[in-house]
Amino acid sequence: MRGDGRRDWSDHYWWSLDGVRLHARVYAGPADAADAPPILCLPGLARNARDFEQLAPHLAQYRRVVAVEFRGRGESAYAKDPMTYVPLTYVQxxxxxxxxxxxxxxxxxxxxxxxxxxxLLAATQPGRLVGAVLNDVGPELELAGLERIRDYIGSGGSQPTWIHAARAVSELNGAVYPGYEIHDWLRLTKRTHRLTAEGRIVTDYDKQIAAPLRVPNGGDAGIDLWPAYRALDGIPLLVLRGELSDILARGAAEKMAAELPRARLAEVPGVGHAPTMDEAEAVAAIDGWLAELPAT
Structure with missing residues (x-):
C-alpha cells in the first residue's frame, strides 16, 4: 500500500476447471517491460498472497508480478472436495x-x-518457464520437517486480539525465526491470519487443506521429484535455503546446485523453514537471479 492509500496491486479472479473461484494480486510492472515474461509468486501450504507484500512490489519495479492464492487460501474460495488440495490440482x-x-x-x-x-509446471509445461526461485524446497524433503508441518496444519482455534494471535504464532514458530521480536511476529501473523465478522483472529485458510495429509503416506515425498527438478535445466534457477531449515537439508540443497549448471544456492542465516524473502540476503540473491531473466 502506498503512502497515499492507493494499492500497488489490483485483484484478479479466475475460475478453476472444477468451478472454484480463485484470486491473485497483480502488480502491473513498468510500461517498458510489458513484453517481459511476468513473475508468478506461489506461496507455501498455509500461506497466501500477503506473503509477498514486500517482495512483489520490489520485483514489480522490473516486470509484471502475479501473487497467486491457491484454492482455500486468502480470497480464493474453498474447495468442495478437500482431496483437491494437492499439488497437481494447484498446477491445473x-x-x-x-x-x-x-x-x-x-x-x-x-x-x-x-x-x-x-x-511440476516445468515438467508439465515444457518451454514456458523462463526462471525459478525455489524457496526452501526441493526434490528431497526431510521427514522430520514434514511431520512437524502435518502436526500443526489445520489445527488451532481463534484468538481475541492480534497480540494474542502473534504470541500464539511465536510459540509455534519460535525455532523457525529465533531472532524475531513482537513487531516481527505481528507482521507475520497479519500475513497468515484474518479478522472474522465476530471479531476473532483465525488462520486465513480452509482447515481442510490438511485432509490429504491425513491419509496414509499423505504429504510424504514418496515419489521421485528429481525428474521434475531437472525440468528446470537451462533456465536461471535460485535455490534459497534457511540456515535452520528442517525441510531442505544443506546436503540436498548443495546436490541441487551441483545438478543443474544454471542453479545457484544462497542460504539465509538465522531462519528455518521458510525464509520470508524479506531478508536482505534473500533479496540480494533474488536480485541477482532477476538480472538473468530474459527480457522478452
Missing amino acids: DVIALLDDLKVDRFATVGTSLGGLVSM
Whole structure:
C-alpha cells in the first residue's frame, strides 16, 4: 500500500476447471517491460498472497508480478472436495490462470509448496518457464520437517486480539525465526491470519487443506521429484535455503546446485523453514537471479 492509500496491486479472479473461484494480486510492472515474461509468486501450504507484500512490489519495479492464492487460501474460495488440495490440482489452477491472463512464458518464485508447484509446471509445461526461485524446497524433503508441518496444519482455534494471535504464532514458530521480536511476529501473523465478522483472529485458510495429509503416506515425498527438478535445466534457477531449515537439508540443497549448471544456492542465516524473502540476503540473491531473466 502506498503512502497515499492507493494499492500497488489490483485483484484478479479466475475460475478453476472444477468451478472454484480463485484470486491473485497483480502488480502491473513498468510500461517498458510489458513484453517481459511476468513473475508468478506461489506461496507455501498455509500461506497466501500477503506473503509477498514486500517482495512483489520490489520485483514489480522490473516486470509484471502475479501473487497467486491457491484454492482455500486468502480470497480464493474453498474447495468442495478437500482431496483437491494437492499439488497437481494447484498446477491445473495456475495453468488456468495463465490461460486467463493470456501468458505464454513466465518465471516463478515459489515458497515450499509453491516451489513444488514450480517444478511440476516445468515438467508439465515444457518451454514456458523462463526462471525459478525455489524457496526452501526441493526434490528431497526431510521427514522430520514434514511431520512437524502435518502436526500443526489445520489445527488451532481463534484468538481475541492480534497480540494474542502473534504470541500464539511465536510459540509455534519460535525455532523457525529465533531472532524475531513482537513487531516481527505481528507482521507475520497479519500475513497468515484474518479478522472474522465476530471479531476473532483465525488462520486465513480452509482447515481442510490438511485432509490429504491425513491419509496414509499423505504429504510424504514418496515419489521421485528429481525428474521434475531437472525440468528446470537451462533456465536461471535460485535455490534459497534457511540456515535452520528442517525441510531442505544443506546436503540436498548443495546436490541441487551441483545438478543443474544454471542453479545457484544462497542460504539465509538465522531462519528455518521458510525464509520470508524479506531478508536482505534473500533479496540480494533474488536480485541477482532477476538480472538473468530474459527480457522478452
